[in-house]
Amino acid sequence: MSEFYKELKLIRQDQEIDLEEIHNRTKINLNYLQAIEDGKFDLLPNTYMRLFIRAYATEIGANPDEAISNLEIYLGQKTDKPARKKKESSPPKETNQPPEEVDESVQAHSRSPKIVRSDMVKGITLVGILLFAIYIIRVINAEESAKAPLEYPHEFLDKKSISEQALQNNFDVLAESVQMIEEESPYTLKLATAERVWYRSTIDTLASNENVLPSGDNRLYEFSQSIDILFEHTIGLNLYLNGIKLNSFDSSSNPVRISLSAVDKTVTIQHFIPKS
Template sequence: MSLESFGEQLRRAREAKQMSLGEVADATRISLKFLQAIEAGKFSILPQAYIRAFIREYARAVDLDPEKTIQQYDMANQEIRATAEEWVSRSRNAALRQTKERTREIASLPVFSQRSVTIFAVLVVAAVAVVYLLNVGSDSSQQDDVSEIAFDKVIRESEAATVRTESGRALPTFEARDDSLRLEITTIDSVWLAITIDNTRRGEYLFAPQRKRTWVGKEQFQISIGNAGAASFKLNGVELGMLGNRGVVARNVLITRSGVQKTQQ
């Protein structure tokens, strides 16, 4: 099974439940663009830890067995990886064979001309470069996570983006006052988070490890967070701790002036 077929299988399960993608997004608090990517089999946009958490949430929303669905994803992912490794191996061997053949041809010439020496040197350098690039590609295909640079770029774009309503209208900002609630997050590992402030303003974020951010509200914050044990919170400087365990998605956590009111996992 390919990753595209796996995504198609999830889409068919959703349609069998007569659910729209928007309804799945509401049920899971996962962004539409991420759900669309999952159904399209495009799993390279997030680190594997996030993809697996999102797949579990998606599976629950459409009444599939989350662990069985994860196993199917792992099998599809392994097939892609094996195919990539086989291609890299064949390409590397072909490049080496071609270089050896050309080397033998040049060596068999009666006299080494200056031009022959130059061609030989170029071929050797080219062969080394090809093998190096193929090795780099092979190493990259074995990594479960998107590279840190690429992920940080996604995070910066996500954090810098203006939060908008479904109609595209920019949401109003809230001016902090002395009686405001200030909620601060500090991440230990990669974290996805959706937050609704005072039932009016909503944001969705991807944080890398060792990041901090503060939100200001009047009455309450409602939070859904992936990898809940990888981030801690403070409310007006008072430690609230973590909202769940690592690898767990905590949904609809209500935080008011009194602290954490409820957690649904």
């Protein structure tokens, strides 16, 4: 019984099967196959020892269960008991030096379900973080776009555009009024018009911008210090400060300047007429 491996070798030789053929079919290293036939089981990886001997016995036509039983007796791990019918499975224990050539399916079984579940949880977590980051970025971009006033291309600005120099040269101030602001900061000014109107706005310390408000449209501006708007006209125009309508200016076909100061808490309105 102690030389059972020699009997296996004789069976292989009787079957005229070369070790090279077994290597090609099982992908077991030739050195390991030779170690099996020499009885040098200490040269085999402990994790794959029984798996290799079972595959070797199957390839040469021997009884793999009997070969495993004889191996157990040889190693002193089993007394004279009937050969086990239960198929041996490779333990999930990892070795520092795995065999050089092992079938990929054997290596795949060495991954424990716990490791697979851990990898899946990590992957799902990373995907969730990525989707959340994309959502936050889109929300921030949407808020920035909503705050930015819509500016029309220059081709929409017609000849009714009025510069400061043209305003001084061609118009006189007809009337000026000052009204106190009762609302508290933060301040928002909404423009709504029934007629298409050109206007130029200056918010806080920013540079002035020219825009055209189409008929039936509206705009919303936020400011912290001041806002100054020169309108081409105020026909069909309504202004709302923090949702409260400003009624302190008249409808006019001539330019009107409206200045709101958060520092002084005042609304200054200037009506212009053409110079005679």
